[in-house]
Amino acid sequence: MSTYIGRFAPSPSGPLHFGSLVAALGSYFQAKSHQGQWLVRIEDLDPPREMPGAASLILSTLEHYGLHWDQSVIYQSQRHQRYQEQIETWLQSGRAYYCQCTRKQIKQSGGFYLGTCRKKNIINSENCSIRLKVDDAIEQFHDEKHGIITIPKQLAEEDFIIKRRDGLFAYNLAVVLDDIDQGITQVVRGADLIEPTGRQINLYRYLQHPEVSYVHLPLAVDAQGHKLSKQNHAPAVDIKSPKQTLMKVMSFLGFTLPKDFESASIEQMLDWGTRNWRLTQLPNALTLDSPF
Numbered sequence: 669m670s671t672y673i674g675r676f677a678p679s680p681s682g683p684l685h686f687g688s689l690v691a692a693l694g695s696y697f698q699a700k701s702h703q704g705q706w707l708v709r710i711e712d713l714d715p716p717r718e719m720p721g722a723a724s725l726i727l728s729t730l731e732h733y734g735l736h737w738d739q740s741v742i743y744q745s746q747r748h749q750r751y752q753e754q755i756e757t758w759l760q761s762g763r764a765y766y767c768q769c770t771r772k773q774i775k776q777s778g779g780f781y782l783g784t785c786r787k788k789n790i791i792n793s794e795n796c797s798i799r800l801k802v803d804d805a806i807e808q809f810h811d812e813k814h815g816i817i818t819i820p821k822q823l824a825e826e827d828f829i830i831k832r833r834d835g836l837f838a839y840n841l842a843v844v845l846d847d848i849d850q851g852i853t854q855v856v857r858g859a860d861l862i863e864p865t866g867r868q869i870n871l872y873r874y875l876q877h878p879e880v881s882y883v884h885l886p887l888a889v890d891a892q893g894h895k896l897s898k899q900n901h902a903p904a905v906d907i908k909s910p911k912q913t914l915m916k917v918m919s920f921l922g923f924t925l926p927k928d929f930e931s932a933s934i935e936q937m938l939d940w941g942t943r944n945w946r947l948t949q950l951p952n953a954l955t956l957d958s959p960f
């Protein structure tokens with residue numbers, strides 16, 4: 669890549685926890701080791717799930733950890749017109765269509781959407797989601813760390829939602845349009861986002877835009893095997909004394925840290941990490957126990 673642009677894109681549903689800091693630091697090291705830019709985007713698509721003040725808290729936490737972003741922070745809540753214009757284009761071309769099916773109905777039909785509304789030509793959008801027609805399912809993709817990753821066939825073949833019944837824009841649509849508009853060249857993120865990757869590659873292709881490459885980092889899980897997440901009440905990372913947590917994240921990402929590392933400043937730690945970062949150091953497992 670001649671110009672590398674990476675990003676970290678948290679949702680403001682709570683403060684940063686260990687798992688989200690893994691994604692932030694992994695994407696940061698990958699970008700900076702390529703002498704590239706590292707952008708931050710706030711994915712505030714789902715107001716009911718957002719915590720007041722979380723966006724500014726996330727940005728403040730990144731700064732406490734020495735993770736300074738390039739360019740201005742983008743907020744998805746300010747890009748609704750962009751998403752809607754693309755949906756309108758696809759509705760007019762027949763690539764997208766209105767769907768009346770509820771989650772309950774889909775669950776009753778086996779948990780996968782079977783294309784029930786694809787040929788109904790529904791005109792009234794009331795109480796409808798909008799789905800994208802998937803004619804060329806992406807059942808495999810190449811991950812720069814893990815090689816070929818396979819996506820379940822039924823999931824890959826689904827016509828998926830690009831706008832929800834409640835009027836909110838779907839994550840997959842927004843993230844791909846944002847990545848295209850920001851010039852992102854590679855997405856480095858947690859392994860919990862492997863399954864949507866096929867849908868996102870579909871979106872790139874239907875938008876006639878080269879897809880990015882992908883790196884999926886190990887997912888931090890708790891003692892019960894549940895991923896650390898804001899929904900699971902994962903504790904916020906410490907912003908008053910970040911060095912200990914920073915070292916734990918770096919160890920989680922496969923670094924063997926020098927013995928005197930704790931005496932270094934945060935800036936020196938990040939500089940050392942950037943110089944020594946290799947994808948080959950990442951654990952092969954897609955899930956790892958959290959040190960917390």
